[in-house]
Amino acid sequence: MSLKFLFLLTLISLSANYGYCYKILGVFAFPGGSHNILTSKLMKGLLRAGHDVTMVATVPMNDVPEGGKYNEILIEGSMEYFTNFMLSKNLLEMKKDNFLKVMVNMIGAFQRFLTLTFDDPKVQQMIHSGEKFDAVILEQLTNDAHKVFAHIFNCPLIILSSMGPNSWVNDLVGNPSPVSYAAHFTVGDFSKDLSIYNRASNLVAYIGDYLLSNFYFLPKQDAVMRQYFPDAPPIKNLQTNVSLILLNSHTSLYPALPLVPNMVEIGGYFIDPPKELPKDIKDLLDNSPEGVIYFSMGTHLKSADLPSEQKRWILNVLGKLKEKVLWKFEEDLPEKPKNVFIKKWFPQQDILAHPNIKLFITHGGLLSTTETIYHGIPILAIPVVGDQSANADRAVADGYGLKLSYASPDFNEENFEKLLNEMLHNPKYRNNIKHKQKLYHDRPEEPMKTAVYWIEYAIRHKGAPHLRVAGVNLPWYKYYMVDVLVVILLGLLVVYKTGKWIVQKLFSQVKRGVSSEKKTN
Template identity: 35%
Template sequence: MRYAGVIILLVATWTTLPESEGAKILGLFNLNGRSHFVMFQSLLKGLAQKGHEVYVVGHFPQKKPIANYTDISVEGCLPVLVNNFTVDFVRDLGYVNLLDFIWKLTLDMCDTVLQQPNVQNLIASSDKFDLIITEIFGPDCFLGLAHKFKTPVISMISSVMLPWGNDRVGNPDNPSFIPNYFVPFTDEMNFFQRFMNTIVYMGTKLGSYYIGDLAMDELGRKYYGEDLPPLAELKKNTSLIFVNSHFSLNIPRPTVPGVIEVGGIHIQRGGKLPKDIEQFMNDAKHGVIYFSLGSLVRAETLPKETIDMLLKVFSKVPQRVLWKIEYSGQLPSNIMASKWLPQFEILSHPNTKVFITHGGLMGTQEGVYTGVPMIGIPLFADQELNIRNAMTKGVATLVHYESLSEQTITHALNTVLEDPSYQRNAKYLSQLFRDRPQTALETAIFWTEYVIRHHGAPHLKSAAVELPLYQYLLLDVVTAIVFLFVTISVIAYFAVRKVLTLLCGHKSKKVKKN
């Protein structure tokens, strides 16, 4: 009898296990951007470690097998993007070209990926999944699979919320105080900025539908069948969106329950520095300056005169400098350069005093997490937006690429190194960024399992998802109010006029009698 209590407890525990235990999850990622996949991979690996069966269609298969994690690789079907862009290329990649890339070139990527044998086999299969995870970037070419498998969908965004992502879950997106991804504004905008933000807000939403979604409808029918519903309808089945933002760094904004901020989910502690770098940093009596233009852009494609100018500036500072650049020339004794550097581990070192960055969101988050002040040299996309967000917190200063010179970079270094407020603000912002009830990964895993447990969690969906734009903006109500006001005003006008006419006529009759 003494084991009866134990048996009852085991039975009770087994019967109350969450339904998401051991779920079968399919991750689908057509974009071959490693910086994006770093975020997605954190969640996918975390789910596998929790015991879920995870299958991943993507360009970056694991080099070592991971338990419960199966790659459905499409590696090699698209050109490698990692460390493959020149500075001139990204500088010429204005917002129009960037939108062309997002809406048109990613559609070509979809076409290529959907042709791959592994993906064709998946489309033709009769597999069953408990959840599908996709990326919101360009036209979503994998929502057709979610429709085929009748599976709930969670989407992820590796940046702050993209303007066309909000509509999936009815998330409010007011351009009066929420800056669009494509403008470098803060949440405090003047009239001109609000005007431009509204134009961009409307333009990107319309462009996403007419250029991206409609073209994807045609491509989707090619691969999933003629009975595939329009992409605009498939998007409404999105259960949840994970966004790579956090209110401490990015602007606070209203969100529906179906939008979860998981900024910094890619940050994993515990890595170690290579011995040569660790020694170099340990021996830096005046600290270390770390300089990186990210994983896409090759710093060695900077103009030679710019590289020489930067070397001249760095050679004069008392700090040591770690520079992510492939450089074969002679370096000053205080500079160490390499094609690859362990960024988070370098930023985590107590001797790191300044982070010179292009302003990529994940790198910016790492700088914030580790409490390191930043100098931003934005090159394209959302990088200036990210740096300006950090500037409003007092943890960064900005040097425009066009104005990059010995004077501007020296002034920026002196400002950040000599003004103690930057260090103080950086430490405080780090505390705000870290102060959460759960880590970003724990948060994402909880809500992923929540969607699985509740079979898509339709109760999270806002009614705004089903509203046409004119109803969402209350244009019909405003029109009715204006019509009613005009009608009452017209009636009142004629009524008063009639009364005045009668009164004037009555007075004139009295005058004639007299």
């Protein structure tokens, strides 16, 4: 093969790659650990696909892959604010607060991330630089004012949802959400028990969410946005200008639910193939034929914040087991039994991939429950806040886990030991999770490839308006046919009144005729 021919092939290849290189802006202002995993992994996938990525973020991206060009804008003060906010909160104590109070507090705190982003001088420089982008990607997380970035750069808006279809994203694209069986993320999975109580509870959750969003949350978002961009369209218009929603879900993780064409499931895209474990952890796992339990309450919840009495009885239960326990614990634990090993951080995905892991004790975060299905490990869930309870409910409903809510009065030594022994000695949980694992991996392509394809698709087709359903622009009274029902009822009322008037007239005429005849006789 001649050098000239090789050179020509190289030029063709390069021109093909550059022809499909898009400029993509990701704006991710929330510094939460699990959320950073989701957003950075998506941006890395786009970089590997050869696209140029600008990422407005709160922490630097580690291990930037080769491929496209990468530009990073770190929001000044965001991580410091978040750190101070988290230090002022003990998330384990939030069990005492109702959902409405928690949401109001979180909305107030998250508004600060909006202003820190808009105020950042590097962000302002980008806005006024005249730079062009082919798409803007946001994570949907009480940050609707940031949708103005798609308006500023006049490009498609793509939303990443850390959950499956839910009330925060359904309305953005007109996705149907039947309250009779589509569980609100605060209620939990009741797909196998559609009782009147569960359906009524779900209805209350949806109504509360609607009222909170439309009469409290969105007006606040609009007010913040108008401080910086007074000529921007109303927040309601920005809300429904979404080209694509990427859902961190899959039917192996969630019950089957309706999805409009511009909602795409990419659940588990953030999971990398398992890597080599650190030697000390690998040796411990390899030399534990009796099995190992992995225990972690996630990134934000700290096991060290557990009250002393709860730590005592948890250790008492764990110390009775023949299995070893790896517990993500954030400080020294001198009273721990010999079979319990602690570290401030563990490589969770790589540990779950080890064949000697028998059980995962988890807070029930979506990333953790996705990883446990990916690796086929049953769970004992101890949910505390957010969607953790709903994730735990799905594990129970699908038979691969048990739930012991931290807020429940049943959270005690006796029940913890009972559920732990049930899961360790009953093979049905492992059998069920292995079935879920097969469903998870049975896909036409890897979820990251799916995500990249649909992002490129939305850009290629200028926002893919042909995928948008007409219902996205309908107000609620038209969507649910209330106006049609009112017209029908009014029509029936008119028919009834008219018929009644005619009958009365006929009856009175007949009555007069009868009276007249009697008088004549």
